[in-house]
Amino acid sequence: MNTIAIFKIIFRGWWRNKLFILISLISLTVGLGCTNLLVTFFIHEYNIEQQTPDRHLIFALRQDSPMEEGVKVSYVNANTAEQIKGKYAEITDMLRLNGMYADICKYNGIKYEHPLFICADSTLNKFFHYTTLEGSLSTVLTTPDKIAISETFARKLFHGHSGIGEMIEIIDADGKTQKYEVGAILKERPQSFLHFDLLTGITGEFWGGPTLLKLHPGASASLLQEKIRKDKIPTLTPGSTQYYVDALKNLYFNTNKNSKQQELPYFQQSDVPLLYIGLISALLVLAIACFNYTNLSLSRTLQQIKMIHIEKLMGAQLKEIRRQLFYDATLTVLLSFLFSLLLINDLLPWFNELLSAHLSLSFFFSWQVLPLLLAFISAMAVIPGLYISRKLSRQTLSEYSHNYTGRRKQQQIWILVTLQFIFSIGLVYATAMAQAQMGLLKSRACRYENTIELNGKSPFYKELKNINGIESISLSMSSVLNAWMHELPMQQPNGSVKHYYTIQIPTDTAFLSTMHIRQLAGVSPAKAYQEYSHPVFINESYARILNIDASKIGHNLREFDTFSDSLSILAGIIENFPFNSLEEEISGQKISFAPESSLTRAGMFIQARLHPETRHETLAQIKELWEKMYDGREFQYTDMHQQFMQRNKIITTLSKILISYSLIAMVLTCFGLFGISWYAVRHRTREIAIRKVHGALNRQIVWALNRSFLWQILIAYTIAIPLVWWLMEHWLAQFAYRASATWWNFVLPLALVLVVTGITVTIHSYRAARSNPTESLKTE
Numbered sequence: 001m002n003t004i005a006i007f008k009i010i011f012r013g014w015w016r017n018k019l020f021i022l023i024s025l026i027s028l029t030v031g032l033g034c035t036n037l038l039v040t041f042f043i044h045e046y047n048i049e050q051q052t053p054d055r056h057l058i059f060a061l062r063q064d065s066p067m068e069e070g071v072k073v074s075y076v077n078a079n080t081a082e083q084i085k086g087k088y089a090e091i092t093d094m095l096r097l098n099g100m101y102a103d104i105c106k107y108n109g110i111k112y113e114h115p116l117f118i119c120a121d122s123t124l125n126k127f128f129h130y131t132t133l134e135g136s137l138s139t140v141l142t143t144p145d146k147i148a149i150s151e152t153f154a155r156k157l158f159h160g161h162s163g164i165g166e167m168i169e170i171i172d173a174d175g176k177t178q179k180y181e182v183g184a185i186l187k188e189r190p191q192s193f194l195h196f197d198l199l200t201g202i203t204g205e206f207w208g209g210p211t212l213l214k215l216h217p218g219a220s221a222s223l224l225q226e227k228i229r230k231d232k233i234p235t236l237t238p239g240s241t242q243y244y245v246d247a248l249k250n251l252y253f254n255t256n257k258n259s260k261q262q263e264l265p266y267f268q269q270s271d272v273p274l275l276y277i278g279l280i281s282a283l284l285v286l287a288i289a290c291f292n293y294t295n296l297s298l299s300r301t302l303q304q305i306k307m308i309h310i311e312k313l314m315g316a317q318l319k320e321i322r323r324q325l326f327y328d329a330t331l332t333v334l335l336s337f338l339f340s341l342l343l344i345n346d347l348l349p350w351f352n353e354l355l356s357a358h359l360s361l362s363f364f365f366s367w368q369v370l371p372l373l374l375a376f377i378s379a380m381a382v383i384p385g386l387y388i389s390r391k392l393s394r395q396t397l398s399e400y401s402h403n404y405t406g407r408r409k410q411q412q413i414w415i416l417v418t419l420q421f422i423f424s425i426g427l428v429y430a431t432a433m434a435q436a437q438m439g440l441l442k443s444r445a446c447r448y449e450n451t452i453e454l455n456g457k458s459p460f461y462k463e464l465k466n467i468n469g470i471e472s473i474s475l476s477m478s479s480v481l482n483a484w485m486h487e488l489p490m491q492q493p494n495g496s497v498k499h500y501y502t503i504q505i506p507t508d509t510a511f512l513s514t515m516h517i518r519q520l521a522g523v524s525p526a527k528a529y530q531e532y533s534h535p536v537f538i539n540e541s542y543a544r545i546l547n548i549d550a551s552k553i554g555h556n557l558r559e560f561d562t563f564s565d566s567l568s569i570l571a572g573i574i575e576n577f578p579f580n581s582l583e584e585e586i587s588g589q590k591i592s593f594a595p596e597s598s599l600t601r602a603g604m605f606i607q608a609r610l611h612p613e614t615r616h617e618t619l620a621q622i623k624e625l626w627e628k629m630y631d632g633r634e635f636q637y638t639d640m641h642q643q644f645m646q647r648n649k650i651i652t653t654l655s656k657i658l659i660s661y662s663l664i665a666m667v668l669t670c671f672g673l674f675g676i677s678w679y680a681v682r683h684r685t686r687e688i689a690i691r692k693v694h695g696a697l698n699r700q701i702v703w704a705l706n707r708s709f710l711w712q713i714l715i716a717y718t719i720a721i722p723l724v725w726w727l728m729e730h731w732l733a734q735f736a737y738r739a740s741a742t743w744w745n746f747v748l749p750l751a752l753v754l755v756v757t758g759i760t761v762t763i764h765s766y767r768a769a770r771s772n773p774t775e776s777l778k779t780e
Contacts, residue, residue: 006324010331021332023671024293028336030664031289032377033343037351038282040369044359045270047368048252049128049193054214058127059221060251061211064241067485067501068584072244073236074210074251074264080234081211088227090219093123096202097194098209099266104171104634105198107157111634115153115197117170118266122201127212128194135164135184141201147180151188153197170198173455175633190363193252196266210264213245221245240499268358271650273731274657277430278355281661284423288665290380291420292672293332333381354656356649414712417672421716421753424662424669426724428749431658433728436739437582438655441648444578444737447516448641450610453479454622455636458600460629464608467625469618472609474514475596477506479605481579481643488563488588490545500545502588503579509593512537514607515577521550522572529593535571542588543573568592578737581647585736607640654731666756673709673760706761713757717750 014021049055061084062072076084078096085094102117122141124130130137133151140146147168154163163182170178180200215221225245235241253272345361352359363369450471456464465473478484483503492498505511509525520540522528528535536557543549546560550573557568576586610618619637626635645652725741732738 006327009324010328013328024332025336025339027289027292027668027671028333029339029343030668031286031292032336033340033347034661034664035282035286036340036364036373037344037347038278039372040364041351041355041357041359042275042279043368043372044191044357044363045275048191048268048270049248050191050368051189052128054217055248057215057217058248059213059215060246060248061213062244062246062251063235066237066241066487069499072246074267075208075236076211077208077234077236078206081208084213084228084233087231088224090215090224091213092216093126093214094121095123095127095212095214096121096206096209097212097266098202098206099264100170100198100200101172102170102198103173103636104169105157106169106171107166112153112156113634115170116195116266117198117200118194118196119200119202119206124199127214128189128192130189131187133185133187134162135182137184137186140183140199142203143183143201144203145178145180146183146200148184148186148199149182150186150197150199154185171634173636175630190360190366193248193268194266195268195358210267212248221247271653273734274355274650274654277654277731278657281427281430281657284427285661285664285668288420288423288668288672291416292668330381333377337377337381354653414708417709418712418716420669420672421713421757422720424665425713425717425720425749425753427658427662427665428752429721429724429745430728431655431662432745432748433732433739433741434651434655434658436742436745437651437732437735440737440739441582441645441651444582445641445644445648447577448644450612450615451515451640452608452610452619453481453638453640454606454608454626456604456606456626458596458604460625461600461604461606463625463629464606464622467618467621469611469614469621470608471611472510472514474511474607475508475599476511476605476607477594477599478504479638480505480515480607481638481640481647483579485587486563488545488561500588502542502545502590504590504592506592506594506599508596508599511591511593511607512574514609516609517577518575520573520575522553522570525572525593528571532569532571534565534567534569535593536568537572537574537591538570539574539576539586539589541576541586542590545588549573579644582651582735582737666752669753670756670760673757706758709757709761710754713750713753717753721746721749 049058052058060074061076061081062074063076065071065073076096081094081096085091097118097120100117100119102115103113105112105115105117120141122138124141125137132148135148137148140148149157149163157163157168158166163185166182167179168182170180172178180198186199215224222245225243228243228245232238233243235243252268253270341364344364348359348361351357364373461473461475464470483505485501485503488500488502489497490500509529511517512519512525519537522537523531525535525537528537538546538557548560548570552560553570553572555570556566557564557570558566574589574591577589578586580586608622622637623635626633
């Protein structure tokens with residue numbers, strides 16, 4: 001037989017078994033697509049700045065956070081950075097960076113919202129090499145009012161024509177405008193640690209920010225760190241904090257050692273637990289897909305054996321039969337791989353948005369990924385192909401019946417199916433626990449639903465109160481979700497001093513009702529304002545820190561907090577309300593009440609709760625009022641619910657990943673069960689017929705075929721649940737507020753897998769039970 005004839009035979013066989021081939025292709029395509037996507041993402045993240053040859057010499061100078069115990073901030077005072085650079089010979093170069101205020105970028109009358117704008121030292125190219133498509137980067141970094149634009153953002157602004165020499169306007173949140181001349185267009189850098197739309201140099205006053213150091217080859221970062229500490233280079237809080245010289249990857253890989261208070265959007269950062277959980281989920285899905293492929297291949301084995309013997313009778317040689325079997329197995333895997341690339345291309349935008357990633361399809365064909373993908377696919381295609389071609393080509397029909405329908409082969413299939421159940425149950429349980437944590441987050445976030453925060457002046461506030469769509473409105477001197485934190489040192493019974501951090505929000509008496517904050521003790525805010533000249537409310541955490549209860553209401557707060565002002569009177573205690581990630585314990589919160597005149601003098605924030613049914617119309621009215629009163633200033637507001645959820649992105653992202661992969665796993669499990677139940681029914685046709693002849697009912701036959709799968713599910717459940725429970729407990733340990741496992745979380749995986757298995761297997765078994773036993777015995 002020539003190659004064309006072999007392929008004809010293969011495609012005819014596929015057509016005769018089109019359902020099984022279709023399921024095999026879909027199963028492998030989904031498994032390979034999901035795995036390749038997350039494995040490539042894993043490679044992309046771990047090889048950040050791969051194109052920078054001396055990246056191992058770049059270190060981040062960080063220090064202990066003065067506001068968060070046990071975490072670090074990437075901040076160095078400008079003078080301190082210069083001092084360190086000049087003092088230590090190990091340092092060859094220093095790079096200071098910081099974010100710039102930019103709400104609007106305006107060009108030719110067109111506005112682009114929230115561009116990512118940063119400033120950097122002229123040493124930027126010594127750390128990260130940027131290629132200029134046009135202009136000069138060094139000129140931009142050393143000349144005031146010059147700006148460089150990324151390739152992607154330049155396409156938005158200039159639509160393909162040269163932008164060098166063009167003037168653009170940057171408008172900040174206060175409406176102040178600064179003009180810049182475009183001096184360079186920068187080519188995009190793959191796997192870049194830095195991300196920005198606009199870049200300018202540090203040519204004026206610079207207070208401080210993240211600082212990177214480049215060391216001499218062979219210089220020790222740990223010894224440099226010890227020198228800096230020994231010389232007592234001043235930190236933000238000298239004496240209580242210290243500096244760290246950390247490798248760049250420590251800043252890139254986000255752990256609980258990184259500050260939650262400091263946002264660095266221009267640094268590409270990746271969450272380590274999320275990375276590993278996603279990778280494990282993808283590998284489990286691939287394993288299920290491979291088990292499906294194996295099970296479905298076994299279902300076709302008997303027909304392939306019969307076909308081989310017919311071909312032998314027709315004069316086919318052994319090597320031709322081997323080639324045919326090899327091509328059959330290999331072609332299935334290769335087609336699945338090609339289809340998986342199409343699937344990846346469609347999923348890539350959703351995946352990038354979900355994980356804030358910067359993957360492109362071209363990266364899959366880069367030298368970092370393509371050799372691994374080709375080696376993996378080759379192994380998946382060639383090894384099974386060689387095994388099947390050599391094994392089946394030598395089998396006689398009687399040998400097949402002995403080897404492939406005997407007890408030994410049934411045990412192998414039993415193990416494969418049980419492993420498939422283990423992975424499926426594990427993914428469902430992990431999803432249930434992630435959803436439980438998601439439910440806790442939503443319960444905390446509900447107080448911020450339909451609530452916005454604006455920065456406005458007194459006339460705007462007065463007009464805003466007249467809009468009907470606003471349910472409640474309050475005026476504050478501080479932003480709620482970005483309130484300033486204050487240090488509160490408290491002496492402990494053993495004589496040591498523990499540092500707590502509290503927030504204070506000067507506001508009006510409508511604040512508690514607007515923010516849906518429940519009062520636990522004391523008089524109402526309106527009454528407190530009448531009874532006391534300077535009333536304050538504290539939350540449960542603050543009361544616990546001060547070791548006071550409701551009996552102390554009416555006392556001067558300074559009796560318990562020596563850092564409080566002498567006028568504040570404790571008027572009530574409120575519940576803790578969250579404003580940060582669930583990873584952080586809620587700190588002490590103090591709400592003080594002041595007249596509107598005092599709040600407006602110091603600058604103010606407006607919190608407004610909107611009626612949900614008229615939210616969009618109300619926002620349109622607020623925007624219209626804003627544009628009328630602030631001519632030329634872009635309407636800006638903060639969706640408090642969205643911002644709070646963004647701070648807990650680690651939960652929402654993991655939940656979405658696990659839900660997606662659990663659904664995929666269940667679908668693939670259905671495919672595998674379909675094949676294996678067909679295989680089981682096919683090989684028990686005679687047994688079913690004999691049972692029916694002896695009077696067995698349909699339900700008894702259905703139960704007999706389902707019983708073995710039930711035992712497999714129970715065994716898989718007892719193995720999977722303890723292991724996945726331990727893994728999820730380890731993940732939940734990072735949260736100060738975490739969901740606890742309930743009976744429902746344990747029952748759901750078992751119930752779901754039982755239902756899916758029962759439906760899939762029963763379809764085949766019921767059809768077999770209703771068949772005519774006489775016809776079955778004749779054919780068998």
